[in-house]
Amino acid sequence: MTAPAPIETAPPDTDRGRGSDVGLLLVVILAFTALVISIAAFTTGDDDESDTSAGGSSATTTASLTEFAIDPADISVAEGGSIAVTNDGSQVHNLAVVGEDLKTADLNGGESGTLDVSSLAPGEYELICDLAGHVEAGMKGTLTVGGEGATEGEGASADHGGGHGADMTPEEAARLDQLMMDSMLAFPAETEGSGNQPLEPAEIMPDGTKRFELTAEIVDWEVEPGKIVEAWTYNGMVPGPYIKVDVGDKLRFDVTNELPLGTDVHFHGTKLPNTMDGVAPYTQDLIEPGETFSYEFPAVKEAVVIYHAHVHGQMMVPNGMLGVLQIGDLPLPRGRTISGIEIPADLQIAQEFPMVLNDAGTIGLSLNGKSFPATEPIVANRGDWILVHYANEGLQVHPMHQHQFEQLVVAKDGIPLDNPYFADVVNVAPGERYSVLMHLNDPGTWVWHCHILTHVERKEGMFGMATAIVVS
Numbered sequence: 001m002t003a004p005a006p007i008e009t010a011p012p013d014t015d016r017g018r019g020s021d022v023g024l025l026l027v028v029i030l031a032f033t034a035l036v037i038s039i040a041a042f043t044t045g046d047d048d049e050s051d052t053s054a055g056g057s058s059a060t061t062t063a064s065l066t067e068f069a070i071d072p073a074d075i076s077v078a079e080g081g082s083i084a085v086t087n088d089g090s091q092v093h094n095l096a097v098v099g100e101d102l103k104t105a106d107l108n109g110g111e112s113g114t115l116d117v118s119s120l121a122p123g124e125y126e127l128i129c130d131l132a133g134h135v136e137a138g139m140k141g142t143l144t145v146g147g148e149g150a151t152e153g154e155g156a157s158a159d160h161g162g163g164h165g166a167d168m169t170p171e172e173a174a175r176l177d178q179l180m181m182d183s184m185l186a187f188p189a190e191t192e193g194s195g196n197q198p199l200e201p202a203e204i205m206p207d208g209t210k211r212f213e214l215t216a217e218i219v220d221w222e223v224e225p226g227k228i229v230e231a232w233t234y235n236g237m238v239p240g241p242y243i244k245v246d247v248g249d250k251l252r253f254d255v256t257n258e259l260p261l262g263t264d265v266h267f268h269g270t271k272l273p274n275t276m277d278g279v280a281p282y283t284q285d286l287i288e289p290g291e292t293f294s295y296e297f298p299a300v301k302e303a304v305v306i307y308h309a310h311v312h313g314q315m316m317v318p319n320g321m322l323g324v325l326q327i328g329d330l331p332l333p334r335g336r337t338i339s340g341i342e343i344p345a346d347l348q349i350a351q352e353f354p355m356v357l358n359d360a361g362t363i364g365l366s367l368n369g370k371s372f373p374a375t376e377p378i379v380a381n382r383g384d385w386i387l388v389h390y391a392n393e394g395l396q397v398h399p400m401h402q403h404q405f406e407q408l409v410v411a412k413d414g415i416p417l418d419n420p421y422f423a424d425v426v427n428v429a430p431g432e433r434y435s436v437l438m439h440l441n442d443p444g445t446w447v448w449h450c451h452i453l454t455h456v457e458r459k460e461g462m463f464g465m466a467t468a469i470v471v472s
Contacts, residue, residue, distance in 0.1 A: 183461025
């Protein structure tokens with residue numbers, strides 16, 4: 001057997017050994033230094049968090065968002081601070097400072113975010129949720145910057161409902177009940193102004209053309225008792241004039257602009273020559289302030305048309321620049337039996353009118369430009385048939401529910417349906433029109449409203465998108 005060869009070893013490298021020792025020492029020193037720095041930073045952070053303002057109070061406070069409230073409604077934060085925001089509701093909400101480019105992301109239920117207000121000078125600011133309709137439903141408050149500040153966790157109440165949960169006092173419960181009853185008994189309330197007023201032609205021209213005059217102007221508009229807003233209007237009303245013409249008519253609309261901005265008018269839902277489509281600068285020039293532009297087109301078929309501003313539409317339309325043009329009479333299912341209900345062959349319509357839905361802008365949650373209790377009741381006799389044209393010019397879907405009378409949907413977007421159908425709730429999306437026929441065969445006062453409940457009720461009582469049919 002051959003013995004294994006011996007393993008050769010090199011003599012120690014004394015210089016290399018000394019280098020390794022130095023390297024190890026450097027590692028130890030660096031690690032110790034990092035530890036000292038981290039401890040210092042941790043200690044400094046504690047100090048900063050405990051005293052971020054000259055007065056020694058925390059620069060962060062909390063706020064809770066619910067349907068539909070900011071809790072607390074009055075928030076104070078030290079200069080240079082922020083607001084920790086939690087959405088304790090079920091809908092999407094945000095928190096924004098009015099007039100400043102400051103707001104949280106849109107928060108789903110259960111999500112949190114931070115509203116950094118460190119750039120704000122000391123003073124008082126308005127807080128809102130800026131999603132459509134949420135301010136009108138009650139989501140507004142006040143922010144004071146530079147006050148004593150609120151300590152972390154002091155902002156929202158324990159039940160995120162402002163004391164309106166299981167811990168509600170009998171006095172608070174009685175107060176809320178009374179507010180609700182008072183708001184409902186105030187219906188119908190009188191306010192200045194009425195929209196949807198019929199507009200007759202200014203003249204019948206020699207060739208038979210029906211010429212109408214529309215003036216775009218800003219007016220004071222009373223949405224509900226005591227609530228007066230700047231409305232952008234046609235002929236000083238919200239909605240604009242209700243115009244009804246016959247199929248085959250030749251139409252001319254002279255639109256005069258008395259607004260501070262340029263404008264145009266789009267007739268949404270009827271066939272038009274391209275040059276009359278009302279989309280500046282593609283099909284026409286802007287109608288500048290003080291100018292008049294004429295739209296001319298034939299009424300070629302039955303239609304339920306929304307006319308509205310197109311340029312600056314995101315501002316002008318929610319603020320009131322919209323109206324309904326009806327061309328002809330919709331064919332109705334006379335003599336047919338639908339879902340077991342017979343429609344009389346000699347059916348006569350007692351009332352026909354548009355119901356314009358809105359949820360944003362200065363007008364806010366409203367029916368025909370008014371918020372409950374200023375919405376107009378429909379007064380009718382037992383046995384009457386009425387035809388209603390829903391027209392949604394808002395930013396949200398609205399499920400419209402009538403408490404007693406089935407809604408027979410006879411047309412969608414002004415187009416007669418081959419198969420009309422009955423619906424308890426009619427879901428009307430932005431830009432849509434639904435025409436519904438109702439037989440008022442039971443006496444009484446019957447509520448009619450959007451079935452998104454926060455579009456009709458708030459803590460102070462009923463408001464917004466509600467009215468009633470009164471059958472005698």
